Amino acid sequence: MDGHVNLPTSSSSVSVGSPSDVGVGSSGEHLERPPKRQNYGSSSSNHQEHSDQPDAAILAVPNVVIRNRLSGGGGGDGSGNPNQNELEEEQGLKYGAQHVIKLFVPVSLCMLVVVATINSISFYSSTQVYLLYTPFHELSPEPSVKLWNALANSLILMSVVVVMTILLIVLYKKRCYRVIHGWLILSSFMLLFIFTYLYLEELLRAYNIPMDYPTALLIMWNFGVAGMMAIHWQGPLRLQQGYLIFVAALMALVFIKYLPEWTAWAVLAAISIWDLVAVLSPRGPLRILVETAQERNEQIFPALIYSSTVIYTYMGTHYTPQQQQPTTSSPSSSNSTTTTRATQNSLASPETGAAARGGSSSSTSGNPPHQQLPQQQHPQQQALLTDDNQALATEGMPLVTFKTNLRGNAEAAGFTQEWSANLSERVARRQIEVQSTQTGSGQRSHEYRTVTAPDNRLSAGEGQEERGIKLGLGDFIFYSVLVGKASSYGDWTTTIACFVAILIGLCLTLLLLAIWRKALPALPISITFGLIFCFATSVVVKPFMENLSAKQVFI
């Protein structure tokens, strides 16, 4: 959802468009790509601090513009280079390879949790209770009846998703950040407490472990509160990612348990089509969301997105007073505040401190000049929606985003220094662009700019920005639903086939993202592959393999 906006603007303003902006907005994923340009000479220039103020940002821009060599080092600087595009693409792909893996790991973990649960806790693989949204329970043995039940159920569910998504967009457009955050917090609260409690109960029951209520309450309280803090406020990156994965897995388990069988498959197909429409069509809600977020230079709701790299801003470290104060402006201020970290995705953490993801202060030490946003910004995604509704809404949202995040640690990001350097440029550009676009709204511009650019550049030497990849939690949920559903039939080859197919679909999506540089939905390709392989494997391959392995024939 993010990046689209920026591209055009940036390009216009800056000689070379910043590729980074490309966002994939749609529900599936969006990727924002980092611009591939690197500044070479600029690196020094980049180092300059950006004042939060727009002017500074503007000044910074020119530096940014100059891109120098890419990884090869050969690239000419100058805005005009023809090579730049190629270079950018290369970098994008290179970047992509690492980030594909960074998405593979959490996606695989999420699926692992779901599959392990399905196979060990029978509670989740059968149901007598159904969601409100699925009034038809497929109790009839007739396939035709089941079919129309499934279609009707999925239509109802999809319309709920559409309505919730549109509601979210409207709220976002109207800048009702408090409402959105309240919604997201409520959702994650429910998932982290109620659903987790149910999960714990079933887990203990499945393994026949007695536990007294005080102990259970103590565990729940600590787990839930830590999760709320990690997701909505701040915490170590790993912890936050872990909670997001767990929350996605829980949501997937809820779908697997409470959706009738055929409905689950129909919903998977319908949601991927919806994802396609919502992201790619000109008036698609997710696309609007991304573009709006880009215009505002904000992050999309953190709650809905898993980011491979979170930047914690150091809270107190340096921030420009200006920024804070500007925040006073009503809407912006709200955003800037901790509550809305989402808005400022791209904070740059000043420096190496990246290491300090934990929001360690250490970063500050390194870079004196950096201004940091007062707020802590977590690009993090916040918890998913707890409620079904919310969940649905979220699902719509999943995007893979490449964001340019600034990070102190190149290492963490896995980026080379060059990249980091480039990133800073990109960020700067972005900010600049944003400013230019938003000149009208002074307030905002201040805020945003401050956020991203300055830090990076300052630290540029070391600082690297990363573009983290963001994948909507909805994608996690539906991938896991697919794999979990496949594994509930008790055949492991089907599960593995689905898993491989989904990963390949994700790879292809990321590849397309690198080629097209626009927001892309993450669900359609993966889910299509997954469905094809799931049914083909369980119908055709499974009997063949069973025959072979029963006779111990290896092919």
Add this chain to the structure above:
Amino acid sequence: MTLPEFFGCTFIAFGPPFALFIFTIGHDPVRIIILIAAAFFWLLSLLLSSLLWFAVIPLRDVLAFGVIFSVIFQECFRYIIYRILRSTEQGLHAVAEDTRVTDNKHILAYVSGLGFGIISGMFALVNVLADMSGPGTMGLKGGSEFFFITSAAQALSIILLHTFWSVIFFNAFDTNNYLHIGYVVGSHLFVSLLTLLNAEALYIATLLPNYIVTVLTGVLAFKVAGGTSRSFRKFITCQ
């Protein structure tokens, strides 16, 4: 006994491939992606051969038919992935952080071969492993108690063979060495058809030749990749 057996057989079959993955693949994102892509291509070949087996109803009980065509499909897809990897080599070179992937062409062959092998071994064994963990025990009432362990050992040899085959196969196409291509296809057919004897519980007659073929293929792959007895000795003595 079921749980120890489960872990034992899992480690027999997947321990060495897992170690290979950790030490040679896991650190490089490009290699992981190629590994998964190779697995995907193997899945496609399996899907095709299953479709054929499924469609030809009268021959469903004649496994030899399915096996032969499955081998042919696998080799075809090995060739397809070879073409794809060779045609994207330049792009890979630009993309890869670790340029060894493209500088040494055997790495691509090795990675894709391991991908073939791992997915093949998993498909062959994973349901058997699931049954292995209990509650039933094989061999109490009929059947051979060696069923599981021989399955695991056979899966390991298949995984390793696929890796070696890919190295030989890719190089053979690079150098137009039709003898090696013939050897790959022939030994694949031989190994797969030989395992038909497992149904008669003639484990010695299948495992022994298969491991001999595995070792020979490994030696051939080692030579194809530029290894010599001297380099092997150096490797063994850690020089």
